[in-house]
Amino acid sequence: MESSESVEAEKSFTEGLSQVEWWRWLIIFFLVVLSGCYSGLNLGVLGLDVKDMEMMVKGPHETEAEEKDARLASKLLPLRRRGNLLLCAILLGNVMVNSLLSILMSDIAGGAIGLLVSTAVIVIFGEIMPQAVFSRHGVKAGAILSPLLYVTICITFIFSYPIAAILDKVLGEEVGSVMTRNKMKHFFEMQERNMMIEGGEGKILRATLELSKRYIEEVMIPIEKVYMLELNTLIDREVTQEIYSKGFSRIPIYDGNRQNICGVLMAKDLILFNPDRDQMTIKQMSSSLRDSINFDNTTTCLGVLSQFRQGTTHMAMVTKIETDGERDPYLRKIGLITLEDIIEEVIGEEIEDEFEGDGKEERRQQKEQLLALFMNRKAHRVLHENELKAIQ
DSSP states (O other): OHHHHHHHHHHHHHHHHHTSOHHHHHHHHHHHHHHHHHHHHHHHTTTSOHHHHHHHHHOOOOSHHHHHHHHHHHHHHHHHHSHHHHHHHHHHHHHHHHHHHHHHHHHHSOHHHHHHHHHHHHHIIIIIHHHHHHTTSHHHHHHHTHHHHHHHHHHHHHHHHHHHHHHHHHHOSOOOOOOOHHHHHHHHHHHHHTTSSOHHHHHHHHHHHTTTTOBGGGTSEEGGGOOOEETTOBOOHHHHHHHHHHTOSEEEEESSSTTOEEEEEEGGGGTTOOTTTSOOBTGGGGGGOBOOOEEETTOBHHHHHHHHTTSSOSEEEEEEEEEETTEEEEEEEEEEEEHHHHHHHHHTSOOOOTTSSTTHHHHHHHHHHHHHTTOHHHHHHHSOHHHHHHHO
């Protein structure tokens, strides 16, 4: 009995399909495509982040592909900014199309078979396949189908606008995705693995994010290791040779003890100084000393870098408030911070100066030429004729 009923149902379903006019099939095909477009746009376009699209449009664009994506994003961005209105219009359009599609399919094939067929068509061709495609090409698909979105908004405006206005009021403005510091670090690591950025670039970017959290006390040079000169030091040949052999461009000067920093001597101020002819103490050159600035040990590397960027100095002393039970709190100098120390923190490795690394011998010869400026007896053997004339 049951088998005969199933045979009759299948026979009536086949006869019903054969009697359907061609234009009905055309309408069904059009509705399935439209349903797929709405379903794909719902996932592909509304899944796009507004901030990402704004950055995509703004650029800069390094390749033609990026310029093309920016043009597509610029067409879609005005619609995407009205997220709730776009959501309501797409969903209303999708519901209307699917409802109409179900009515037409039920007229053609009623009963359980018609239900299964219409469900399978809508799910496969109206949901799964378009969402899979649009989720990977959301910007391009949204830009191409932007006229459809505008038409849908106009048709459904009387219903979609009030609902969108309520959502805007209740949920507030769409902010977009915000990345925390840790998320940005992981993002840079992923970009390195995907070969989108160089390994060194990712390392620098991650270290830069830590500048606002890293204190200068962690990267400074301890006061015991700082090369200094006493204010009453006589600048003779040995001292000048020692200064240039150290390779420092700025030298802290102290008066009496190393806690009493009174200024900074610039090595370039000694370029034309002849130690054999113009012997004098650093104190006698006090007018050439630069002021020394101090930073508290709790200052961040980013704060010091901002100060160094102003160009007043690239070196500062690090101080710390000391307290004990027998005396009032006082400031004690505990180290030295330079621009080079912060840059080394950013790049994650030490910077080789002119006396280190590859080419050491060549730079040693350059140093000898510089020292010859203060040692006239060797000048004729190291310097060129024009350089000797400049010294004289």
